[in-house]
Amino acid sequence: MSFSSKPLILRLASFLLLLSIASAAHRPAALVAPVTKDPSTLQYITRLHQRTPLVSVDLAIDLGGRHLWVDCDSGYTSSTYRPTPCRSALCSLAGANSCSRCFSSSRPGCNNNTCGVFPENPFTSTSTSGELAEDVLALSSTDGSNPGALASDPSFLFSCAPAFLTKGLAAGASGIAGLGRTRVAPPSQLAAHFSFRRRFALCLPSTSRGTGVLFFGNSRYRLLPDIDASQILIYTPLLTNPVSTAGTSVSGEPSAEYFIGVKGIRVGEKAIALNKTLLEINRKTGIGGTKISTAVPYTALETSIYNALTAEFALALSHVKRVPAVAPFRLCFEEKGISPTRVGPSVPAIDLVLQRDDVYWRIFGANSMVEAKTGVLCLGFVDAGKSPRTAIVVGGLQLEDNLVTFDLAYSRVGFSSTLFFRRTTCSNFNFTSTA
Numbered sequence: 001m002s003f004s005s006k007p008l009i010l011r012l013a014s015f016l017l018l019l020s021i022a023s024a025a026h027r028p029a030a031l032v033a034p035v036t037k038d039p040s041t042l043q044y045i046t047r048l049h050q051r052t053p054l055v056s057v058d059l060a061i062d063l064g065g066r067h068l069w070v071d072c073d074s075g076y077t078s079s080t081y082r083p084t085p086c087r088s089a090l091c092s093l094a095g096a097n098s099c100s101r102c103f104s105s106s107r108p109g110c111n112n113n114t115c116g117v118f119p120e121n122p123f124t125s126t127s128t129s130g131e132l133a134e135d136v137l138a139l140s141s142t143d144g145s146n147p148g149a150l151a152s153d154p155s156f157l158f159s160c161a162p163a164f165l166t167k168g169l170a171a172g173a174s175g176i177a178g179l180g181r182t183r184v185a186p187p188s189q190l191a192a193h194f195s196f197r198r199r200f201a202l203c204l205p206s207t208s209r210g211t212g213v214l215f216f217g218n219s220r221y222r223l224l225p226d227i228d229a230s231q232i233l234i235y236t237p238l239l240t241n242p243v244s245t246a247g248t249s250v251s252g253e254p255s256a257e258y259f260i261g262v263k264g265i266r267v268g269e270k271a272i273a274l275n276k277t278l279l280e281i282n283r284k285t286g287i288g289g290t291k292i293s294t295a296v297p298y299t300a301l302e303t304s305i306y307n308a309l310t311a312e313f314a315l316a317l318s319h320v321k322r323v324p325a326v327a328p329f330r331l332c333f334e335e336k337g338i339s340p341t342r343v344g345p346s347v348p349a350i351d352l353v354l355q356r357d358d359v360y361w362r363i364f365g366a367n368s369m370v371e372a373k374t375g376v377l378c379l380g381f382v383d384a385g386k387s388p389r390t391a392i393v394v395g396g397l398q399l400e401d402n403l404v405t406f407d408l409a410y411s412r413v414g415f416s417s418t419l420f421f422r423r424t425t426c427s428n429f430n431f432t433s434t435a
C-alpha cells in the first residue's frame with residue numbers, strides 16, 4: 001500500500017461505516033431515550049448523543065421548551081458543528097430573525113453573522129441569547145420493546161448557550177431538551193428527518209433508582225412484563241394558547257407549551273366549586289388554563305383552586321390525624337392512619353375532569369401524596385399564588401409512572417393514569433439493546 005493511497009482507503013472505510021449505520025437504522029419507526037430523576041433538584045434528565053465524534057449529553061427535560069440547547073462554553077468540540085447564518089431559511093424555521101456577532105475568537109457558540117435565538121432555563125426563569133447551529137444528534141432506534149441501533153440526524157438544529165445558563169440544572173446536565181410545539185424542537189425535527197408521525201411519549205420514573213423512558217415516533221410503548229401502554233390511553237384535545245408563555249418572545253408568538261382543557265376537579269367523585277374563568281385560556285392575554293410541565297416537581301394551583309382542593313381533601317380525610325405542615329405543602333397527615341394500596345396511599349382520588357364528565361385524569365395516592373418526612377404524608381400540590389399566568393400547572397409528581405403521549409399530528413394528549421393498576425411502572429422499559 002503506497003503512502004498516498006492511505007487517506008483514500010480511510011475515507012472509503014468511513015464511508016462504508018456511515019453506509020452501514022444508515023442502512024441499519026434506515027427509517028426507524030421510533031426512537032427511544034432513557035429518563036432519570038435527579039434526587040436533589042427533582043429534575044428529569046435524558047441522555048442523547050451529539051457531535052463528531054459522538055459524545056453523550058445529559059439534558060434536563062423541559063416539556064414546553066422551544067428547542068434543545070447545550071452549554072458550548074465547556075469544551076464543545078465537534079468536526080461537524082455548523083453555525084446557522086442569519087436571514088437563512090433555518091433561522092426563520094426557528095422563528096428568529098436577529099443577527100449575532102461575537103467579539104472573541106471563533107468557536108462553537110461564537111461566530112459572526114449567525115442566527116440568534118433565546119435558550120431558556122425554566123428552573124431559574126433565565127434566558128439569554130445563543131447561536132443557532134446544526135450538528136449530529138443520535139438516539140437509539142426502537143421497535144417499542146428494546147433499543148436498537150443508533151439512528152442519527154446529521155443536521156439537527158439546536159442552540160449553543162453560555163455556561164451560566166446551566167446554573168440551577170441537575171449536576172451533570174449540560175443543557176435542556178425543550179420538547180415544545182415548535183418546528184425546531186426534537187419532536188418535530190426528528191419526525192421530519194425520519195419521516196415518522198409527530199408524536200412522542202413521556203414516562204417519568206418516580207424514584208432516582210429507576211430509569212423511565214422517552215419515545216419519539218409512533219410505535220408500541222412496551223413495558224415489562226408485557227404491557228403495551230399505547231393501548232390503554234385516554235385522549236383529550238391539545239389546546240393552543242395564542243400568547244407565548246416563555247420568558248422572552250416576539251409579539252404574536254403562540255405558546256410552545258402543552259395545554260389541555262380541565263373543566264373541573266373532583267375529590268372522591270365530589271366536584272369542587274371553582275372559578276371557571278381561571279380554567280379558560282384568555283385568548284388576548286394568554287392567562288389562565290391548564291398546562292403540563294416537567295419544570296415544576298408538584299402541580300401548582302392558583303390560590304382559590306388550591307384552597308378549594310385542600311379543603312375538600314381535608315374533609316374527605318377528616319378521620320386521619322392532621323400533623324403540622326411541611327413546606328412547600330400545607331396539608332399533612334400522620335402516615336400510620338393511611339393504609340398503603342397498590343396505587344399508593346389510600347386517599348380519595350383526585351380527578352381532573354376534561355372535555356366531558358366521563359373523561360377524566362384520575363390521580364391516585366401514588367401521584368397525590370408525598371412522604372415529606374418520616375411518618376408524614378402530605379398532599380403533593382402547591383399554591384401558585386393569586387395571579388399565576390397559568391391557573392393549573394400539572395407537574396412532575398402527578399405525571400410519574402403514567403405514560404403521557406403528545407400527538408402533534410392529531411392535536412391530542414393521551415394519558416394512561418397510573419401504570420400501577422397494570423402492574424408495571426415507567427421504569428420497566430427493557431433497555432437491553434438488540435443492536
Ligand SMILES: *[C@@H]1O[C@H](CO)[C@@H](O)[C@H](O)[C@H]1NC(C)=O
Pocket residue numbers: 101102103104105106107110111112
Ligand atoms: C467578528 O467581527 C468582528 C469585527 O468585524 C471581529 O473583531 C471579530 O473578531 C469577529 N468574530 C469572530 C468570531 O470571527
Ligand SMILES: *[C@@H]1O[C@H](CO)[C@@H](O)[C@H](O)[C@H]1NC(C)=O
Pocket residue numbers: 275276277278
Ligand atoms: C374569577 O376569576 C377572574 C379572573 O381572575 C376574576 O376576574 C373574577 O373576579 C373571579 N370571579 C369570582 C366570582 O371570584
Ligand SMILES: *[C@@H]1O[C@H](CO)[C@@H](O)[C@H](O)[C@H]1NC(C)=O
Pocket residue numbers: 146224430432433434
Ligand atoms: C429484555 O430484552 C432482551 C433482548 O431482547 C431479552 O433477551 C430479555 O429476555 C428481555 N428481558 C425480559 C425481562 O423480558
